[in-house]
Structure formats: C-alpha cells, structure tokens
Amino acid sequence: MAEQQAAGGRAAQLERSGLRPGWTTGACATAATTAAYTALLTGAFPDPVAVTLPGGRQPYFALAAEELTPGQAMAGVVKDAGDDPDVTHGALVRATVRLGPPGSGVVFRAGPGVGTVTKPGLPLPVGEPAVNPVPRQLIRDAVAAVAARHGGGGDVTVVLSVDHGEEIARSTWNPRLGILGGLSILGTTGVVVPYSCSAWIDSIRRGIDVARAAGHAHVAGCTGATSEKVAVAEYGLPEDALLDMGDFAGAVLKYLRRHPVPRLTIAGGFAKLSKLAAGHLDLHSGRSQVDKGFLAELARAGGGDEALVGAVARANTALEAVRLCAAAGVPLGDLVARTARQQALGVLRGSPVAVDVICIDRAGSVVGRAAPAGPR
Template sequence: MVGGRQGQLASSGLRPGWTTGACATAAATAAWEALLTGEFPDPVEVDLPQGRRPSFALTVEDVSGDVAMAGVTKDAGDDPDVTHAALVRVTVRRGRPGGGVTFTGGPGVGRVTLPGLPLAVGEPAINPGPRRMITENLRAVSLRCGGVPTDVAVEISIDDGAGMARHTWNPRIGIVDGLSVLGTTGVVVPYSCSAWIDSIRRGVDVARAAGLQHLAGCTGSTSERVATELFGLPTLALLDMGDFAGAVLKYVSRHPVERLSLVGGFAKLSKLANGHLDLHSHRTSIDTAHLSALARDGGAGEELQRGIRGSTTAMAALQLAAAAGVPLGDLVALAARDHAVTVLRGAPVDIDVTCIDRAGAVVGTSDSGRS
C-alpha cells in the first residue's frame, strides 16, 4: 500500500495514485540506500516533479553482498489502471566506475522493437521521465551517504508485467514482453486517461517512423475491422482512439500524415459533428436537435425533423431519416469532417470520416477534403 502526502482527495473527490515510474523511483532509492548503508528506509521518501515528496511503503526487500532489491506495490488511486496493484521490483548493483546510472529491464518490463518511441530500438521500455526521476534520487542518496559516486546498474522488473501488457497498447506499438515504466510527474490523475492519450501519441510516432502516411483513428474493435476492410491498412496504422478524437486530431495537427481516416459509431461521431472532441457517453450526450438541423439541411421536412428531435437514440434518428430517404449518416460524417478540419488548424492532412452501426455496416461517409 502506498502512503504519503498525496493521500488527500483530489478536487474531484477521487483519490490520485502513483505511476509505475514513481514506484520504480521509490524502490530504486530504497535499494541503493540499503546497498550503501545496510538498512532499508521504510517507508522511503522520494522527490518527484512539481515539488512533491511522497513516501512509499516497501512490499519486499533483500540485500545480499553487492546486490540489493526493493519492491513497491503500485496504488493507482481511483483510476481504473490495468497496472493497479502491480509489484514493481528494482535491483541495484554498483556499476562501472564513471558509468553513471544504467538501466536494464527485468521480467515484466517490455523491450522496444520499433523506431518512433522516445527510446532506441532494443532498449527496455523505461521512459525518459522515470529514468530522470530515478537518477536524481539515487544521486541524492549518494550525497547523503558521503558523496559516493552514483555509478549504479538499475534493473526494473514488474511481476506479471507480460500478462498485464496484453491489455495495453504495448504490443501494437512494438513494445514486447512486458509493460512500460511510465510517468512524467509521478502522479496518476483519476480518469484523466493520460496513459491512453499518451499511447495514441506514441502510436502516431511509431506509424510515422515506419513510413506510414495513412492512419485511421478508430473508436473500437469493430471500427478497426471496418477500417482494415475499407482501406487495407496494416495494424500499425490503426489508432485505438476510443473516445479521444481530440487527442488524435491535435497530435496529428502537430505531426501530420498525408491522410487521416476517422472511423466510428454513428452516435459517437455525431458528437464530433456537433463540435465535441471527447466522445464519452458520460461527458457528452447525443444532441437530437443538432441531428434534426443536419437533416433539415439535407432536405428533411418538418415532420421528419420533429421525429428526429424526439428520438431517444442516435440510431433511431438515423433509421427515421433513412426511411425518408434523407442521408443523415453522410450529413453527420461531413459535419464531423468539417469540425475535424478546424482542429487540424491548417495542417496538410487529407481527412475523411466513416460512420458505422453496431454491426459494422457503413451508414455514412464524407468526401476526403484538404484541411
């Protein structure tokens, strides 16, 4: 269990947690101090970005000769994080004189196999932020222990990390055999979905590095299948954007590709058509008045407009329009594309939108248009 000064509730009433990088920092700090002094600090305090200094309880510890190991169990707070309760272990040894701090990945930590990530191919998936946090805290321990050189070989492992990684983006972006050690601030903000959004960005980076210039942002597995069938795209070109259309569009505006296709459920993409970038059902709702206005622009009469406004679901509105010969699916796709173009802010990206129903049938498409 992780303790410390972050224990207060966030302003939302949800309890924040700690990243794998923060847990690895705490475990490494405790292990290095034990190697130098023979005693484990428990709990161990560490310095994190933004002036935070939390304390972490140790789950496991062992020191033998010139090797020390400590482990911290991750507490993700109230965030539905797949790595919640993961045991992050760090083993430290004295490194080569003058070699500084070096990192290797043990069992459960992934390995980079594709270019485009902020780590070289072949490196363990220990991101630059955690590497900095660990290095800075090891140096602080060295200073407290008489100024010994901080030449330390750090090995990070995560119990069952390979199993947990199957539920993450890692396999898709070329990180194999385990999890990534993540975190720029050390703090997990509940339901911020920062890891998902970061994975979207890394997916774009890896696809671009592989030379792919047509990507598809998809809202789920069915839309991924449709994108593959429609465009013949490889898996690496498919971005699991979920509800985060805005994250895809904003990142691609700064890191453009020649073409971006958005493929998703009609209801979700009707929200994008209405100017929303977060498509989650708890954060934005279907606006049947907006659907009615789109139908009006497509030739719907007053009776159909009233019927659409009174619909209880987006699909019911679509069915009413289809029965009257009004292409509401195409109208939503066009409006969604037009709003996406504004988010791209002039980036040289051709964008098109495809709306599907729950079974994966295409119910609306837009024309590709230069943003």
C-alpha cells in the same frame, strides 16, 4: 516554475474533486530504486522511502518486498493508482540495483514484466528498456542523492521488473507500439490524476509517432474494435497505423496538427461521431451527449420534411434517427460524417492532413461516410 504551478493546479483540482490521486509506475520505480541502492550502501532498507517528484511533491512509499544479497539489493513497491481505473493498479514494481564500474553512471535494464522497445518512433532507441525519459531522470536523481548521502559512487545498473507485467501489458497499447515483453515505466509528474486518462492520451501520441517513424502515410483513429475492423477492411492498414482513439478524438487531431500524417481516417459508431459533428472532442457518454435536436436540423438541411425532422428529434437513439432518415431518402449518416469531417479539419487548422470519416452501426455496417474531393 511553470511545471510547479501546473502541479499545484492539479493538486487543487483533486482536492475539489474528492478523488484520491495515485502514483505512476515511474514514481514507484524511483522509490524502489532509492530503497535498494540505500540498502546496497548501508545494509538497511529505508521503509517507508521518500521520493521527490517534479514540482517538489515528496510522497512516501511502503516497501512490499526487499532482498539484500552480496553485490545487489532488490526492493519492491506496489503501485497505488488512487481512484483511477488504471490496469497497473496493484502491480508490484521491483528494482534490483547492482554496483557498476566507475564512470558507468546509471544503466537501465529490463527485467521480467518490463518491455523492450522494438520499433522506432518512441522517445527511446530500439533495444532499450521501456523506461520513459522522465522516470529515467527521476531515478538518476535519486541514485545521485543516495550516493551523496552515503558515500556511493553513483555508478549502478538498475534492473526494473513488474510482477505479471507481460500479462498486464496485453491490455495496453504496448504490443502495437512495438514494446514487447511487458509494461512501460511511465509518468511525467509522478502523480496519477483520477480519470484524466493521461496514459491513454499518451499512447495515442506514441502511436502516431510510431506510425510516422514507420513511414505510414495513412492512419486511422478508431473508437473501438468494430470500427477498427472496418478501417482495416476498407483500406488494408497495418496494425501500427491503427490508433485506438476511443473517446479522445481531440487528442488525435491536436497531436496530428503538430505532427501531421498525410491522411487520417476517423472511424466510429454513428452516435459517437455525431458528437464530433456537433463540436465535441471528448466523445465519452459522461462528458458529451448525442444531440437529437442537432440531428434533426441536419435532417432538415438534407431535405427532410417537418414530419421527419420531428421524428428524428423524438428518436430513442441516434441509430433510430439514421433508420428514419434512410427510409425517407435522407442521408443522415453521410451528413453527420461530412459535418464531423469539417469539425476535424477545423481542429487541424490547416495542417496538411487529408481527412475522411466512416460512421458505422453496432453491427459494423457503414451508415455514412465523407471523404476529400477526388478519388478515395
């Protein structure tokens, strides 16, 4: 009931936003499986094909590919991500369904373009195709419904594939998470909410899970490639201890609050981390802004005179404020890092995670840092 209410709330938000929702790879795979299994039992592909999603929504999907041969059927659906800038938008998701031995149930296999799990910590065992738990259940339910309608046994092998999926996956977290060979079949509601960045946030969580399963005691949440290089240079962290945090500092901190790792480094550009210091957990330029007045007050607290405080408040950029303060002997970078660290600890709410912060400029030079008391 709660999930249905949440889905209804999301639908209402989308109507107000004017943005068009899309469908997850999991919803597309379910539609393709439904069509393929129906054709295997009846000789005809339903087109369009309906899918019932969590929350009761029932969209229809047009088939972009179909093939029926003795013993198996294949159907394909093009993913429509709506108005979300999803890298998998336009990908052709295929399901090939073959009859299995009685009692085998639904067996999943990874075809071309769908990855295989190679590291522990994900919600699937090592060696399994990267078809997440909710899409698996949606597909099982769809197979059962088709079997009930058309007299099938419901025992099938479902081979999921995505055209060019291995190439697309290079733009995702999958290689770092140990999902090799292609994309994951994802989705918890079946609906892609535009600009919710749910896939990115889910990848942050899975990255923490993988790091914990690997036994890493230290992870780094980095806002971009440059800060990631700095974290590696500073601490020698392995790739699966690096979290592509982007703008989602809050996602990292809230998940670590529930699933702690002994040490977290937050590394990022000075301007973005000044937003964290000011209390923003979403660092995107469209959702939070650098507060020059806040930086000016930090400069004052660091011993800056009124002339410097005024200059910082009028600075064109956050990095100009850093340079002004450095020339006056006021460590604004350290002050921002220290305040960002305190904000992070506040979000962690006593979870046993030691936090240090590194602020960098555009060239990757460290302009501020804050660490727990004691040796680094």
